[in-house]
Amino acid sequence: MNDWSALDRFLHTDPRDVGCGEAMEMLHVYVELAATDAEAAERRYPGIAAHLRACGPCTEDFEGLLAVVRESPR
Template sequence: MNLDAFLKTDPGDVGCGEAMELLHAYADLYATDAAAARQRYPGIAVHLRACGPCSTDFEGLLTLIAG
């Protein structure tokens, strides 16, 4: 990550570590109620908008949940 990207990081972003710890719970809730998921886990929602790799993992979980 370059310095410019770091300085533009939203202070609400929980980072990859915390996002990955709770991504399964976020995805489960998001699959049934996206607004509730964003409200309950705002830091994860912020992080997923900024992090391509975590967003890819999230999309994969949603695909698995949808079955």
């Protein structure tokens, strides 16, 4: 069975995508902003937002950190 939609997504990577390295380097900053205003995080860091839309493993890291930030007392 072929998964053409996954291949299509791979071949049409957003040119703003910063890649795993830069996304992971700035993920803690992105998470802090996204915890209070997700739209502001996407506007301020469009390359990270583009990467998270395309990369499952990085998205899992983002969601895990976001859950921790939202659960911790401020």
